[in-house]
Amino acid sequence: MPSVFPPELWETIIDHLHDDIPSLCSCGLVCWEWNIISRFHLFSPDLKLYYFNLDSVLQLISAEDSTIPRHIRSLHIATRTNEEWDTVWENLSLLPSLQSLWLYYKGKDLKSLTSRAKSSFEQVLRSVTSLNLLSITFESFSQACDLINNASQVKELMLWSTSCDSYEKSDVQIVLPKLSYLKADADISTHLFDKFCSQNHAPPIRTLQVSLHRATIDGVRLTCKFITSLGPTLEELRLFVDKGEYITLSNEIDLSQLPLLRSISFDLFWFIPFEQRRGFTDWIFKIFNPDISTPSLQTVKFILGLISEADELDIFDLPAMGALFSDKQYFLYRNSAKLVFCFHGEEADVSTAIAAVKESLHTLDAEGRLEFVDC
Secondary structure, rough: OOOOOOOOOOOOHHHEEEEEEEHHOOOOOOOOOOHHHHHHHOOEEEEEEOOOOOHHHHHOOOOOOOHHHHHHHHEEOOOOOOOHHHHHHHOOOOOOOOOOOEEEOOOOOOOHHHHHHHHHHHHHHOOOOOOEEEEEEEEOOHHHHHHHOOOOOOOOOEOOOOOOOOOOOOOOOOOOOOOOEEEEHHHHHHHHHHHHHHOOOOOOEEEEEEEEOOHHOOOOOOOOHHHHHOOOOOEEEEEEEOOEEEEEEHHHHHHOOOOOEEEEEEEEEEOOHHHHOOOOOOOHHHHHOOOOOOOOOEEEEEEEEEEOHHHHHHHHHHHHHHHHHHHOOHHHHOOEEEEEEEEEEHHHHHHHHHHHHHHHHHHHOOOOOHHHHHH
16 A cells, blocks of 8 residues: 555545545555544544644645545534634635534634634634534623624524523514524523513424523523513423422423423432431422413433432332322323333442432333433
8 A cells, every 4th residue: 555655645534535434444555654644633523623633633634625624514612712713714715515613612702803803713613503612601681692793693692501691682682583493501591581582572482401500599580481481382392400499390390381392301410418308399299280281291210319228219109109190180191191200320330329219219110101311
């Protein structure tokens, strides 16, 4: 192989074979030196630009006549400074096939982008269908709205550990006509939900994941109001519930307003002693009370953390939980809905917990309506 193709042509040939993974692997077996050059290509179309590899990766994909950019579908960017942020967007080639953008940026002054970098950034935002903002701090809520609004084609939006220095009201209207999946936590979610509720039309969200950790009572109420506004479209709902929010949640949420809801999950991964959780499950029964009906609901899932003894499951009052699914007065029985558990913890502890649940809910298990899944 080396005698046929001189070294100065290796990069050009490998670049040409970028999207042909089998050929790249075969070439690497014949000429081991090619692996050093082609290693990056073999992991595309998922491109990762991190602060420790910015220069080398940008140089590779932005080379003249490079064929790599047109094959990239997913882009991950993690930077620590404004200078690194500018470097990425000033040097990044056009990515015509890009669909997913993941941003991790610890800086605050996004407006400090040079005009060239800003133009490149906004062009990418306008084309992506999936946007994930992780650990980003905006100067203001208006700045966050502007960025989100630029992603006008987005179908999936994730805002996790993302916040604003100022949450003053914004006049910016967020228009995301294709948004079907939203995941957000308490730092920014309540302000975003308030914005959506103040507009004429809610986005067509089918899947919503919301963390209520550290949320205020008003924040929980706003979240429930937003959930209700999604009644015409919402099919899947996952709530990360902290120990301080479940009472307000049970008072405010109304599942009867969600006629298309097929699945609801409660993530109760709480790092507090079990003895402090005694009697907490009353809020669950209130949410599924006999006076309401959600005709499409087929799955109720509970995600629990660090179960170490089967007796600790008594906090769930499993017999009463089973009644929600086996008593004719509850709509979960009429829907033939399934009860699903997911346990975080050591394998032996999880096995013990599963055995205890099956023993307590043996009728539901025999009917095939009790399931256990990996987290």
